[in-house]
Amino acid sequence: MRARNCARNDSWGQWFYNNLNGDTGPVTLETWQQQYRALLATIASKLDARARAAAAAAPPASPAQVLLLAMTLPPLGEDLTDAVNAQVDAYNAALTQVVLDFAKEQKALLAKHSQPAAASGSAATAARPPAVVLDVKLVDISSECKAAIAKNQAARQAAGKWKPVVWPTPFFKAGCKIMGCQMTRDWWGLSYNAQSDAAGSAVITPDGIHINERGGDLVVGLLAAHLVKPLAAAPPPLQK
16 A cells, blocks of 8 residues: 555655554565565564474474465455556565465475484484474465455446446545544444445445455455364264
């Protein structure tokens, strides 16, 4: 979002982002990739340090795997042909490459330190394997949101004239839309789904930024596929 504000010379949006998140320097796709890669490395390092501290008396012989789910970004608004969503697509492509590369590195690290000490080739390395290696999975929220949006658009266009919800600019307009959606839900009890239905959108609220309850259910379903173990099949009935 900050990159989009800069591209449109939206100084108020840039100030708002920096005030909430801190100024992280120049906004380019390359610097964002570097920051995202550094974030993944920091997560791995901190989890490893915590695991080492917890098992100081009895260090593990091989690393434990910890699941890390990285999600792609949902669209901004539901006009998938808008320039802002072309930019979201570019960031998602970069995010995907960073995540897949990092996942490959973590798998190689696990394979290296899961081998017997004699086969490792280095006694020092074998004596101090990482306590934690990340099992990195990419959850493609973007594609699922786009599929829901495309299905909704096809149905509404067939029914008559309709325009998709778009991301409002400059950002102060988005701020007003956000507050409007929040107050409509809190004061009048109109759910985000109901507001989206009235605006003709599928998974994005009328503010053009946040997902509604349907979008939330979609995200939960995608995450649950990685987090919830399927129930074991019931045993066959005993034969009398």
